[in-house]
Amino acid sequence: MTAPTTLYELFYWPSIQGRGEFVRLALEEAGADYVDVARRPEAEGGGVAALMKMLRAPGLSPFAPPFLRAGPLVIAHTANILLYLGPRHRLVPESEAERLHANQLQLSVTDLVAEVHETHHPIASGLYYEDQKPEARRRSEHFTRERIPKFLSYFERVLEGGSRPYVFGDDVSYVDLSLFQVLEGLRYAFPNAMAHVAPGVPRLVALGERVRGRPRIAAYLASPRRLAFNEDGIFRRYPELDAVVAAR
Amino acid sequence: MTAPTTLYELFYWPSIQGRGEFVRLALEEAGADYVDVARRPEAEGGGVAALMKMLRAPGLSPFAPPFLRAGPLVIAHTANILLYLGPRHRLVPESEAERLHANQLQLSVTDLVAEVHETHHPIASGLYYEDQKPEARRRSEHFTRERIPKFLSYFERVLEGGSRPYVFGDDVSYVDLSLFQVLEGLRYAFPNAMAHVAPGVPRLVALGERVRGRPRIAAYLASPRRLAFNEDGIFRRYPELDAVVAAR
Numbered sequence: 001m002t003a004p005t006t007l008y009e010l011f012y013w014p015s016i017q018g019r020g021e022f023v024r025l026a027l028e029e030a031g032a033d034y035v036d037v038a039r040r041p042e043a044e045g046g047g048v049a050a051l052m053k054m055l056r057a058p059g060l061s062p063f064a065p066p067f068l069r070a071g072p073l074v075i076a077h078t079a080n081i082l083l084y085l086g087p088r089h090r091l092v093p094e095s096e097a098e099r100l101h102a103n104q105l106q107l108s109v110t111d112l113v114a115e116v117h118e119t120h121h122p123i124a125s126g127l128y129y130e131d132q133k134p135e136a137r138r139r140s141e142h143f144t145r146e147r148i149p150k151f152l153s154y155f156e157r158v159l160e161g162g163s164r165p166y167v168f169g170d171d172v173s174y175v176d177l178s179l180f181q182v183l184e185g186l187r188y189a190f191p192n193a194m195a196h197v198a199p200g201v202p203r204l205v206a207l208g209e210r211v212r213g214r215p216r217i218a219a220y221l222a223s224p225r226r227l228a229f230n231e232d233g234i235f236r237r238y239p240e241l242d243a244v245v246a247a248r
Numbered sequence: 249m250t251a252p253t254t255l256y257e258l259f260y261w262p263s264i265q266g267r268g269e270f271v272r273l274a275l276e277e278a279g280a281d282y283v284d285v286a287r288r289p290e291a292e293g294g295g296v297a298a299l300m301k302m303l304r305a306p307g308l309s310p311f312a313p314p315f316l317r318a319g320p321l322v323i324a325h326t327a328n329i330l331l332y333l334g335p336r337h338r339l340v341p342e343s344e345a346e347r348l349h350a351n352q353l354q355l356s357v358t359d360l361v362a363e364v365h366e367t368h369h370p371i372a373s374g375l376y377y378e379d380q381k382p383e384a385r386r387r388s389e390h391f392t393r394e395r396i397p398k399f400l401s402y403f404e405r406v407l408e409g410g411s412r413p414y415v416f417g418d419d420v421s422y423v424d425l426s427l428f429q430v431l432e433g434l435r436y437a438f439p440n441a442m443a444h445v446a447p448g449v450p451r452l453v454a455l456g457e458r459v460r461g462r463p464r465i466a467a468y469l470a471s472p473r474r475l476a477f478n479e480d481g482i483f484r485r486y487p488e489l490d491a492v493v494a495a496r
Contacts, residue, residue, distance in 0.1 A: 058405065058409060060406065063399075063402050076355075077351070080348060083351065097320070100332060101308055103328050104324045104328050107324075107327065110355075111362075118366065122371065124387065124394070157306065160306065161306060
C-alpha cells in the first residue's frame with residue numbers, strides 16, 4: 001500500500017461552502033489530489049465526527065475548521081493553509097515581497113468574510129439568527145452601505161493601473177480565487193446591495209468572471225463537489241438584511 | 249548619509265496600543281531599530297497625516313493600519329508583519345512546520361482581538377460606542393461568558409503536556425509576546441470576567457508573567473514608548489460590559 005504523494009485531507013463542515021471554500025477552490029485550481037474528509041461517510045472515517053476528533057486532539061490541534069492535513073502537518077486558518085499551498089502549486093508568485101502581499105490581501109478577505117458572518121450573528125455565534133434579528137438588521141444596514149463598498153473599492157484599487165488579468169499578472173493566484181468567491185458570496189447574500197456596488201468595481205467583476213471561466217474552476221463549479229450556498233453558511237440570503245440601498 | 253541597515257517604520261494610530269502593540273512588542277523584544285512614525289511630530293513627517301498618506305497611495309497600499317515599512321517593502325496586517333519579522337529576529341523557530349503553527353496561533357489571536365473590538369462595536373465601527381450600547385452589552389455577556397473561556401482554554405491546551413517555558417520551547421516567540429498582550433488587554437477591559445477565568449489557565453498566566461519579566465519587555469513597559477490602555481483602543485474598560493460573571 002503506497003500513499004499517494006500529494007494527498008491532502010481537508011477538514012471542514014460538510015454541508016456549507018463557508019471558509020473551507022477558499023481552500024477547496026485552491027485545491028481544485030491546482031488539480032490537487034484531496035479528500036474532503038467530513039463529506040465522506042462516517043462509517044468510512046468521515047462525517048462531522050472526523051472533524052471533532054481532530055479538534056479534540058491534544059497539543060497543537062486547531063482552534064476551528066478549516067484545517068488541512070498534509071503528511072505530518074496539520075495546518076489551520078484559511079489564510080495559513082493558502083500560505084502553505086500557494087508556493088507548492090504555483091498559486092502565488094515566487095518573490096517574498098509578492099508572497100507577503102498575497103497573504104496581506106488574503107487577510108483582508110478574511111476580515112471581510114468575518115464581517116459577513118457578523119451580519120447575521122452580531123451578538124453571538126452561539127445563538128440562532130432568529131435570536132438576534134433586530135441587531136442583525138441594524139448591523140447589515142451599515143455593512144451593505146459602508147463596508148461592502150469600502151472593501152470592494154479597496155480591491156478594485158489594487159487592480160487599477162494595469163491591464164493585467166490577475167492580481168499578480170498573467171498567472172492566477174489564490175487571492176484571485178478568493179476574490180471570485182467573495183463576489184459570488186456577496187451576490188448571493190446581498191443581491192440588492194451588490195447591484196449598486198458592482199458597477200463601480202469593473203476590474204474586480206471582470207477578474208471574477210475570468211476565474212469562473214478557468215477550465216478547472218468551471219468544471220468544479222459544475223460538479224457535485226461544489227455545494228450550493230445556503231442559510232447555514234457564512235453568506236446567507238436573508239432579504240431583510242439586504243433591504244437598504246446605498247444612498248451615495 | 250547612510251541609512252541604518254535595519255530601520256523599520258511602523259505605521260499605526262499614535263494614541264492607542266491597538267493592533268500595533270503586537271508589532272511593537274516584537275520590535276522591542278528584538279531590540280530592533282524602529283520608528284513609530286505617527287507618534288513623531290507632524291512637522292517632522294509624523295502624525296496621523298503620515299498614516300493617511302500611505303493609505304491613500306495607489307496600487308499595493310494597505311487596507312488599514314498597522315503596517316510596517318522595511319526598505320522597499322510595505323507589509324500590512326499584524327499577523328503578516330510578524331510572519332515577516334519572526335525569522336529575521338529569531339522570534340519564531342526555523343522549521344516550516346513550527347512557522348506555520350506560529351502563524352496559525354497568531355491568527356487565532358487576531359480572531360480574539362477582533363471579537364474584543366466587537367464587544368464595544370457590535371453594530372458598526374463607524375458609530376460611536378454610545379450609539380450601540382444595548383447591543384454591546386448583550387454581545388459582551390456572551391463574550392465574557394463563552395468566548396474568553398473558549399479562547400484562553402484553547403491557548404492553555406496548547407501549552408499543556410510540557411514544562412517548556414514558551415509555546416515553542418526555551419526561546420520566546422512572537423506568539424508568546426502576543427499572548428502576554430492578550431492577557432494584559434483582557435485584564436484591563438474585563439477584570440471581573442478575568443478574575444474568574446484566569447485561575448483555570450495557569451500555564452498561560454505563567455507564560456504571560458515570564459514575558460513581562462524579560463529584560464527588554466520590562467524596559468519597554470516601563471518606558472514612555474508603552475502607551476496606557478484607554479477607551480479609544482481595542483481593549484476598553486467599560487464596567488457595564490464586564491458585569492456578568494460566568495456561571496459555570
